[in-house]
Amino acid sequence: MQTSAFQKIYTKINNITKATCSLHADGVGYEETATVNGKLAQVVKIQGNLITLQIFSGTEGIPTNAEVIFSGHAPILSVSDELSGRFFNAHGQPIDGGPEIDGKPVEIGGPSVNPVRRKQPSELIATGIAGIDLNNTLVTGQKIPFFADPDQPYNQIMAMVALRAKADKIILGGMGLTDDDYLFFKNVFENAGATDRIVSFVNTTEDPPVERLLVPDMALTAAEYFATEKNQNVLVLLTDMTLYADALSIVSNRMDQIPSKDSMPGSLYSDLARLYEKAVQFPTGGSVTIIAVTTLSGGDITHAIPDNTGYITEGQLFLRKDSDIGKVIIDPFRSLSRLKQLVIGKKTGEDHPQVMNTAVRLFADAANAKTKSENGFDLTDYDQRTLKFAKEYSNQLLAVDINIEIEEMINTGWKLFNKYFTKSEIGIKDEIYEKYGNL
Amino acid sequence: MSVRKSKFNKIKMNTKGKVKGIIANLVIVEADGPVSQNEICYIIMYDVKLMAEVIKITGNNAYIQVFESTRGLKVNTIVEFTGHMLEATLGPGILSKNFDGLQHDLDKMExxxxxxxxxxxxxEDDKLWEFKPISDIGDIVIPGSWLGEVKENWMPHKIMVPFKFQGKYSVKSIAAAGKYSINDTIAVLYDSNKNEIPITMVQKWPVKIPIKAYKKKPRPFKLMETGIRVIDSLNPIVEGGTGFIPGPFGTGKTVLQHALSKQAEADMIIIAACGERANEVVEIFAEFPKLDDPRTGRKLTERTTIIANTSNMPVAAREASVYTAMTIAEYYRSMGLKILLLAxxxxxxxxxxxxxxxxxEELPGPDAFPMDLPAIISNFYARAGFVYLNNGKSGSVTFIGTVSPAGGNLKEPVTESTKKVARCFYALSQERAxxxxxxxxxxxxxxxKYIEYPELQKYIKENISEKWVDNIMLAKNILIRGKETYEQINILGNDSVPVDYHQQFWKSEVVDFVILQQDAFDTVDASTPIERQQYMMEKVLNIYRLNFKFESFEEVNPYFKRIINTCKQMNYSKYKSKKFKIFETELEEIIQERT
Known part of the structure; x- marks a missing residue:
């Protein structure tokens, strides 16, 4: 960061902790950025003229006579069309060797959209994956995470979804990405010839963890620029939000705050909501859609991070390995898209909702039958049929390697129903059955 | 620092202060005069004023929570104290509005x-309202007395003696029928010292203090119809009652609240969207102007007011939002209306x-919540209720709140504190979802708990049916026994239990599928009037009372599935329509097969 003519330089630091330092200074604004010996920092507390700065990359090697320069503003990102196709670090500085962005400086983490100015999301996002399109349909302006154990291919699936989603811009916010995953994203986007519609903000495992806190705000500020000024449909990918939350807990711990559940700060809900709520359908046509990843520990969704996320996002896509077919599927029980009601049966076939629900209900019956057989009980003929149905359903519709049109998904559903069940077992409203069920 | 005598008194000279410290939205201000707890103040930052509330005072330092982001705020910024607590503005024009948590009109913001x-x-200051006087010159009036009324949408909005007044007054003059704006004087009152006090259509009231301008608050006794079968037919709520809906995410809390707001039999619905998803509020904004109120035939928006403080809006205003909503509810209750408040x-x-x-840095209670959380929650729920007004009319505020228990665990502090005070408990289950x-x-x-109230039992017997309460008990019993037999079948195996066990279980499934389950997205099934609920309940209980003949357990499942399927088709058909009757005959035929 450049020093301009009238900036006052402070050189006496009073306290230094692992992540913060404090000094006496005047005229400093809350959340203002500063540099401490060239390291980026932000004001987190003001008591009289004692200013506490959080240093993103840690305080290692900072002397008490370090040079502190205040910028006079909150963290900013320069926005313009030039962002397209570029890679940045958490501070918004290019890491791809290209030039600095010439654009309008915007403070990140800006104000919220007035709820009465939001438009109700209504545009379906097709991904070709039936576990999503059929059972948990996505809509522009939605926010939804993948809930996945760390060993699942969530980044691959997310990249696939992003490329198929036909968004005008894709903004990648990588937090604690391994270098391999970072290169994976880079390659996939390059191979798809999509680089020019992608902007990436990346904090890898090599970077200081606290810097991650800036990544989602950077990504979302860029997204808001394209969505409001260019009226584009922007898809924001945030991976991995669990690592973001971990960084929050590190900071709150160092600030001596009392932790609540699972050592997370008491403000976790608000902190996450502030980001996820940036997903919006603007009245002017642009939109911001957020697809995130929240990694779980052993599938436990009661942990504070997935739990709070679930209360904020509009559903979740739960990845699970189906041992019966040996593939990763989108779990129809634990997954949910809250906005699907806005499009299914309206932008898709009228029979979509009933086919979706019936298939899931029969899949649940199969799960019961499986438990029964595991407990050593005889299975009825119906049980046997549900098991066969479940296997085909899993293979032909739930597996993540599917890429078909929604109409075909619905037809596959009907085919499987008629193959294994009677009309009363299917239990679909008569008029719908008569109209669509007899293929 | 002197303490002011009354929380309502205006202070003579406004206290000012300077910002001394900032930690997120907690700001420490050094004040130059008297400051009261919960007083509202404004931080004068450049050309904008940030609203804040005093939450702690030590010496000359006031700790204030700012209802906005404090980004860019500097020490020594000037703070102006207002001398009053956070107040709701009460008058015609509240209905159909979309407010933020501090009652600012969201539609008016640019x-x-x-x-x-x-x-x-x-x-709106300039809007004109058609005023009709109710009281006469010389009438003795007290706070809450109706002086006149205006039509707000279709509702008679009473103009009342402000609640802040104390004692008796007499009406010196009252405006003739005609058009007035909210700030016009519509009446002049004499107080006991013959001072003349002009009255307008608008008054203010501090949101954290309950409005008590009523004669008495008896135990509630009138059933409030919601059209949701599992509520009305199994766990009914009453006018002026309290209930809460805890549930893990994804179990349908919001869909349920929306269904309640669309169907419940109330004059006015107030929705406090407190710290939840913005798109859910947008759904209401988008749908309610299009949907008809089944009772009046008017649009749902006409009876709805929304307080939207979504999760990305300032955290401090979230707390205020529920109080603002409750105060508005109490205000309309004082007009003799039935209010349903959903949070x-x-x-x-x-x-x-x-x-x-x-x-x-207060010492934390369980899960780091403040120690007085249970007290705060119970005080809030206590503001709901059915009241008799001083003029003999009645009004009610029914309150239903959702709770989002962390990890779906109902043993967490918010759920536990709420369970102690709310009389209806609607547990959403992950398994069912x-x-x-x-x-x-x-x-x-x-x-x-209201089913146990003799008052309600009497009301139901007189107004709905003699058997209603017994039916509730029976239906619950069937469900409990169904659950037990299901477990036994699972433990012992299908063929090791008597066939009757299967029958018992499937009869409970009939109750589950036909009564409990309801399709909120189907135009017919979404809302079931009481009469229809009774009809279907009798049908289902009748099936329960019959003894069906089965040779083996394998016949039970497909047979009952046919019964359920036919009953569901009935639920999807218009009540007593031709289609409904065809399915009903079909059902009778299926029943005949095995009895």
Whole structure:
């Protein structure tokens, strides 16, 4: 960061902790950025003229006579069309060797959209994956995470979804990405010839963890620029939000705050909501859609991070390995898209909702039958049929390697129903059955 | 520092202060005069004023929570204290509005993004209302007495003697029928010293203090119809009652609240969207102007007011939002109206309290929530109720809040504190949601304490049916026994239990599928009037009472599935329509087969 003519330089630091330092200074604004010996920092507390700065990359090697320069503003990102196709670090500085962005400086983490100015999301996002399109349909302006154990291919699936989603811009916010995953994203986007519609903000495992806190705000500020000024449909990918939350807990711990559940700060809900709520359908046509990843520990969704996320996002896509077919599927029980009601049966076939629900209900019956057989009980003929149905359903519709049109998904559903069940077992409203069920 | 005598008294000279410290939205201000707890103040930052509330005072330092982001705020910034607590503005024009948590009119704010310090007033000053006097010159009136009324949408909005007044007054003059704006004087009162006091259509009231301008608050006794079968037919709520809906995410809390707001038999619905998703509020904004109120035939928006403080809006205003909503509810109750107040979700409000308590470095209670959380929750629920007004009329505020228990664990502080005060408990179950049995209310674990009220039992017997209460007990019993037999079948195996066990279980499934489950997205099934609920309940209980003949357990499942399927088709058909009757005959035929 450049020093301009009238900036006052402070050189006496009073306290230094692992992540913060404090000094006496005047005229400093809350959340203002500063540099401490060239390291980026932000004001987190003001008591009289004692200013506490959080240093993103840690305080290692900072002397008490370090040079502190205040910028006079909150963290900013320069926005313009030039962002397209570029890679940045958490501070918004290019890491791809290209030039600095010439654009309008915007403070990140800006104000919220007035709820009465939001438009109700209504545009379906097709991904070709039936576990999503059929059972948990996505809509522009939605926010939804993948809930996945760390060993699942969530980044691959997310990249696939992003490329198929036909968004005008894709903004990648990588937090604690391994270098391999970072290169994976880079390659996939390059191979798809999509680089020019992608902007990436990346904090890898090599970077200081606290810097991650800036990544989602950077990504979302860029997204808001394209969505409001260019009226584009922007898809924001945030991976991995669990690592973001971990960084929050590190900071709150160092600030001596009392932790609540699972050592997370008491403000976790608000902190996450502030980001996820940036997903919006603007009245002017642009939109911001957020697809995130929240990694779980052993599938436990009661942990504070997935739990709070679930209360904020509009559903979740739960990845699970189906041992019966040996593939990763989108779990129809634990997954949910809250906005699907806005499009299914309206932008898709009228029979979509009933086919979706019936298939899931029969899949649940199969799960019961499986438990029964595991407990050593005889299975009825119906049980046997549900098991066969479940296997085909899993293979032909739930597996993540599917890429078909929604109409075909619905037809596959009907085919499987008629193959294994009677009309009363299917239990679909008569008029719908008569109209669509007899293929 | 002197303490002012009354919380309502205006102070002579406004106290000012200077910012001394900033930690997120907690700001420490050094004041130059008297300051009161919960007083509202404004931070004068450049050209905008940031609204804040005093939450702690030590010596000359006032700790204030700012209802906005404090980004860019500097020490020594000037703060102006207002001398009053956070107040709701009460008058004609509240209905159909969309407010933020501090009752600013969201539709009047410019731009797509909320601007810091952009506070649009709650009511329109220039709008004219058709006023009709109710009281006469010489009438003796007290706070809450009706002086006149205006038509607000279709509702008679009473203009009342302000609640802040104390004692008796007499009417010196009252405006003739005609058009007036809210700030016009519509009456002049004499107080006991013959001082003349002009009255306008608008008054203010501090949101944290209950409005008590009523004669008495008896135990509630009137059933409030919601059209949701698992509520009305199994766990009924009453006018002026309280209930809460805890549930893990994805179990349908919001869909249920929306269904309640669309169908409940109330004059006015107030929705406090407190710290929840913005798109859910947008759904209401988009749908309610199009949907008809089944009772009046008017649009749903006409009877709805929304207080939207979504999760990305300032945290401190979240707490205020539920109080603002309750105060508006109490105001309309004083007009003799039936109000349903829905808050989604009270857990977010509790979390806002926790964030602030944490910043003030208070010693934490369980899960880091403030120690007085149970007291705050119970005081709030206590503001609901059925009241007799001083003029003999009655009004009610029914309150239903959702709770979002962390990790779906009902043993957490917010759920436990709420359980102690709310009389209806609608437990949403993950298991039911997973198997798409919506609404996912676990009928057996849920309860309504009101069923035990002799007042309500009497009311139901006189107004609905003699058997209603007994039917509730029987239906619950069937469900409990069904659950037990299901477990036994699972333990012992299908063929090791008597065939009757299977029958017992499937009869409970009939209750589950036909009564409990309801399709909120189907135009017919979404709302079931009481008469129809009774009809179907009798049908289902009748099936329960019959003894069907089966040779082997394998016949039970497909047979009952046919019964369920036919009953569901009935649920999907218009009540007593031709289609409905065809399915009914079909059902009779199926029943004949095995009896």
């Amino acid at each position: 731009g797509i993004f909320l601007k810091k310090g952009d506070y649009a007033p709650a009511l 989604d979700s009270t857990s977010r409000w509790a979390q806002a309290l926790r964030e602030m308590s944490n910043r003030m 997973d198997s798409k049995r919506y609404p996912a209310i676990e009928a057996v674990d849920s309860y309504s």
